[in-house]
Amino acid sequence: MADIVVFGASGGIGQHLVRSLSADHTLLGTYHSADPGSLAEGAAYHALDVTDSGAVNAFVAGVQDQLKRPVLVYTPGVSPDVSTHKIEDADWERALATNLSGAMYVTRAMLPIMREVEWGRIVYLSSVLARRGTPGTVAYSTTKAALGAMARVVSVENATRGITANALALGYYDVGIIKTISEENLQKHVLPQIPQRRLGDPQNITEAVQFLIRSDYLTGATLDINGGMVGV
Numbered sequence: 001m002a003d004i005v006v007f008g009a010s011g012g013i014g015q016h017l018v019r020s021l022s023a024d025h026t027l028l029g030t031y032h033s034a035d036p037g038s039l040a041e042g043a044a045y046h047a048l049d050v051t052d053s054g055a056v057n058a059f060v061a062g063v064q065d066q067l068k069r070p071v072l073v074y075t076p077g078v079s080p081d082v083s084t085h086k087i088e089d090a091d092w093e094r095a096l097a098t099n100l101s102g103a104m105y106v107t108r109a110m111l112p113i114m115r116e117v118e119w120g121r122i123v124y125l126s127s128v129l130a131r132r133g134t135p136g137t138v139a140y141s142t143t144k145a146a147l148g149a150m151a152r153v154v155s156v157e158n159a160t161r162g163i164t165a166n167a168l169a170l171g172y173y174d175v176g177i178i179k180t181i182s183e184e185n186l187q188k189h190v191l192p193q194i195p196q197r198r199l200g201d202p203q204n205i206t207e208a209v210q211f212l213i214r215s216d217y218l219t220g221a222t223l224d225i226n227g228g229m230v231g232v
């Protein structure tokens with residue numbers, strides 16, 4: 001049993017993770033604008049803007065006594081849909097802050113706890129778009145690729161301390177951010193790119209997180225869970 005903090009527990013995937021992991025682990029979730037209410041019995045939720053490093057430090061200091069076997073799952077992500085030659089500073093900076101700086105802030109805040117107990121698991125939710133060029137995704141793809149680099153650096157810095165850090169490069173799942181894509185776009189442009197011709201079931205993400213919690217020799221990796229998209 002581990003003590004899991006899901007950052008972004010109000011999102012589609014975050015909600016699924018809290019519900020599906022709470023039977024075997026203790027769960028803390030954070031949300032930004034949307035209080036998820038009671039997702040799972042025993043799970044507790046805290047409002048947190050991950051782009052505010054002071055707030056991140058205060059949150060982690062407040063819950064650290066509950067983290068005996070700490071697991072960090074980072075899900076916050078935003079995806080401005082705009083070409084590189086048109087992107088506004090505000091869109092770029094919001095994506096950088098939410099998708100990337102927040103991941104570093106929560107990692108930096110939780111690592112001392114993990115190093116102290118000599119055990120920890122860090123999982124960043126990345127994307128297949130970290131690996132392929134897709135128009136209109138400069139901020140999203142760049143930040144998601146950087147999460148893979150973050151996992152590699154954090155993994156080697158902490159490899160002898162019982163801590164692993166990995167990223168999950170997700171394809172398209174039937175939950176959350178995908179709901180912003182129109183049905184027509186989904187049928188014409190998204191499904192044809194997926195060799196399995198279907199969206200992913202979020203339970204695949206839960207199973208990957210469970211596997212990463214159990215595994216003590218898999219670290220610094222980016223795992224593709226996408227119905228076969230890489231290289232297509």
Ligand SMILES: NC(=O)c1ccc[n+]([C@@H]2O[C@H](COP(=O)([O-])OP(=O)(O)OC[C@H]3O[C@@H](n4cnc5c(N)ncnc54)[C@H](OP(=O)(O)O)[C@@H]3O)[C@@H](O)[C@H]2O)c1
Binds near residue numbers: 035177
């Ligand atoms: N769904 C997919 O098919 C898919 C595919 C590939 C990768 N991913 C990645 O998986 C992750 C989760 O995706 P999702 O579909 O669950 O997305 P989602 O439903 O849009 O949820 C996004 C989450 O990010 C949180 N968030 C946004 N800004 C924040 C901030 N400043 N501080 C704290 N939290 C903030 C949101 O909180 P509030 O709602 O409370 O504001 C929400 O919990 C994302 O990083 C996404 O890029 C998803």
